[in-house]
Amino acid sequence: MIQRIRISILIRIYERILHKDAMKLKIEKYRLHGAKIGENVRAFSPILSSESYMISIGNNVTISTGVKFCTHDNSAIKVFENGTDFVGQIVVGDNSFIGMNVILGGGVQLPAQCIVGAGSVVTKSFFEEGCVIAGNPARVIGNVENLKRRYTDNVFNFRGMNAEQKKKEILRNPEKLIRK
Known part of the structure; x- marks a missing residue:
């Protein structure tokens, strides 16, 4: 129980104060819950x-x-x-x-x-x-194979981008936007 509380506090510190991704801590918390x-x-x-x-x-x-x-x-x-x-x-x-x-x-x-x-x-x-x-x-x-064929020209890669970089990439490539 105390370990769960400590992880919850660490998650808040990571996200709110350090502005860092706390995903690994969250996953560990869920594992502690079973x-x-x-x-x-x-x-x-x-x-x-x-x-x-x-x-x-x-x-x-x-x-x-x-x-x-x-x-x-x-x-x-x-x-x-x-x-x-x-x-x-x-x-x-x-x-x-x-x-x-x-x-x-x-x-x-x-x-x-x-x-x-x-x-x-x-x-x-x-x-x-x-x-x-x-x-x-x-x-x-x-x-998945049909999905891949259908949308191959619509995929973006946002790895390593911040929100501003992502926005620029999307606006630079309107032809990649999906249309249904």
Whole structure:
């Protein structure tokens, strides 16, 4: 418990005073809560639930903002006289991307190289590596190879850029902007 508090204080110091990326500290905090998290994970949402030990994240995974990990469902209390909850593990495979405001339900397993579209509600497992899923409930809408072919002329590389450099790069290349 004290170690969790110390890490929380360090995260605030890194972000608010030093203006540095505290991602590694945040990941360590989630591990202390019991989540199993691989290497090189970028999480912009807390990898937490009431049962954080039921969450397993692979290597090289990015989790966007607003993502919810729902490892339990208390609706069982309304159906079963002698039961209160359904509980299930959440597993995210290596090299996956979880979009903004996704909800991952208990018992869900996602394969390697999976992309989950923003706002999706994932209520079942998917097993095809490289699938792109989206919707409510989430379903397969494509695969990574097709996505790569479709948007190859639209990709930017912002590694190492600050916000001003990123803005200049975008404004210099309007032909790269996606249009739907």
